[in-house]
Amino acid sequence: MADFGGSDLDAFRAEARQWLEANFPKSLAFSEAALIPGGEKPTGDALLWKQRMAEKGWGTPTWPTEYGGGGLSGPQGRIVQQEMERLGAYNPMAGMGISMFGPTLLEYGTEDQKARHIPPIVKGELRWCQGYSEPGAGSDLASLQTKLEDRGDHWVVNGQKIWTSGAQWADWCFCLVRTDTTKKHEGISFVLINMRQPGVETRPIKLIAGNSPFCETFFTDARVEKNDMVGPLNGGWTIGKRLLQHERSGQGGARMMMGPNVVDLAKRYVGLDASGRLADQDLRTRIAKHQIDAKAHTLTLKRAADEAKGNQNPSATTSVMKNSGTWIGQEKAELLLEIMGSQGLGWEGDEYTKEERDAVRSWLSGKATTIFGGSQEIQSNIVSKRILGLPDTTQNG
Template sequence: MFDTEPDLEAFRAEARAWLAANFPPSLSSRPEVAATAGGDVEADAERWRIAMGEKGWGTPTWPAPYGAGLEPAQAQVLAQELSRLGAQNPIGGMGTMMFGPTLLEYGNEEQKARHLPPIARGELRWCQGFSEPGAGSDLAGLQTRAEDRGDHFLVNGQKIWTSGAHHADWCFCLVRTDTTKKHEGISFVLIDMRTPGVDPRPIRLINGASHFCEVFFTDVVVPKENLVGPLNGGWTIAKRLLQHERKGLAAAAQAQRAEARASVPEMAKEYVGVDEQGRLADPDLRTRISQFDIDLRCFQLTNARVAAQARRGQEVNATTSILKQVGSFLRRDGAELIAELAGWRGIAWEGDEFTEAELADGHNLFYSKAGGIAGGSQEVQYNIIAKRILGLPDPTASA
């Protein structure tokens, strides 16, 4: 068995050499590196995207020819080498996090050949047409209709909270193809956002941003070849995609909180001060920061255990709801700790009296509340955990 394990040190050397030759230092998240790099940042970003796409490292674990076909351990090494340089994977978004892995499992060969290569090269952006004004937590109650018109479907309806729809090229969308059944009447289709009748309208949020949209579909023609999986089989595909989404959200929360793990104690020393022994002067605050640190470490170890299970061939499952849930709590708790440490400067929104870091922390404080909704609300996750992991009876089922 051990003879088939990849030579990680050899791969690390390969990755380090390739990144040194291809990663533009101007894009580094490390200020001391980026400040001395020079160059055209916009042009460097495009060159970096193309290089990673051609190498296949934008989607490192996807099988060839859609990705590099790396083992999970090799992908982890690649991530470590990217982090060492302050480099970000330039190929991401919903196409790589959610739709691509789902299409690999449920799409036919023609659909994979058409859609996966441009996703892996970072050439197209995707959005998710799931939630509706009357079908949020009860997603299966969606009413967007797709009528069979022979060689195509005619789609009419509305979606809400569609992230990035006004910038997206394509939408993976749940539609109702059978009105006599609930879950078994849903299909999974792909919609070109340039099709006549597709109307994305940005929603202005309280912070001034507009990354969410409502999307209206009016007599939108969707070719039959854009149906993924069987007719009326979309609910099964949607559940799998949501597992990938929650796994991705948990991973993002882990990365964000890993940064907070280092910054919270240092911020506490700066804003609160230390005692004669060099410890935080507030003993209660010391305890709560320590507890946050313990919770974060447990979360990281659990993620590592899930990754190890994936390496043994175990599939993504309902445990992603636990990871998503805990990850959103950690993001919220870390942001609130930082705000408490900084006092009135911890709720910075705008103004020259605040540093860039304080402004970023202030915006993150408010945005951290969204983690309990994105990817399925906390209440929905609790129901999934109760039914699919703990095996508890469904309280809505008839006696």
């Protein structure tokens, strides 16, 4: 679809607003339904909302209509997002298929692969997980050893992955595997693995926050069809890096900073002085700084989107935004706990509200955001080399 502007966009905004107001269940407004991890499937109004968005294609508003997407231009897609935020609506199709794998497959996949895998992602029918990190291959991902072997009419996978988010619920896994042991980066391929088969075992890892969003995943002669290798044999590293850009683009977005309103909570827990200001002057200053940082981050995201001029592909700037967004998210979690005081340290019991118990769990789980998806140190290296053009001092000893 063409990239319309001016009055055409105004007309589309009115159309989008009308459709969303008519179809988004009011009971879900500003709910945390989109933030709740786990294997539960939506019911009631949440299921109704998912079905309506699947039919409309607006869970993936800019994806091609031939695969079930909305077929909108970049500016139109941003309008849909803005109008959803205005209503307190969320994208019921959120997940790795939408944010990471789908965009990558649209760029690198064959027509057969896109026809088979994209429509179920658009409709939210299948869940995907990411098979990248291994016990001996974290930041140095290219040292991975999970092996793919040719068995004639199919491939088999043997090895172990770790920190596979949602693997215990996933239907499919996009996975980096070793196909040439004589080369490092050039010996890696990108394959798609059906998780609902013998030879695939997942073991959830319980984290300090009390939940188990990550797994150890073991492959023992797990089958991969010949038409489920994306890109050429030993050409997976390029595709894998591209997918990480999409992942970091999502991690640098507003979702990293969602949650309770800091100012409203401060008024409730800390109180106001005679002038109607927060009673704690130092806290006022730090909240103001946090709000400035968050606003600057949001405006930078918008500017980057505007400068892209319809180009939907992320660049190395996603590393900047990933670091910025995760830092701001962690800063907000710290502020929330301080504002709540001892009530912000509650783990269980009726003396703490759900909001208070969630705050401490979010604070603990949020510590991982500057590590997963590429640590902040890795992102800083990418920024220094690919954006600032600084020399790689590791090559000079």
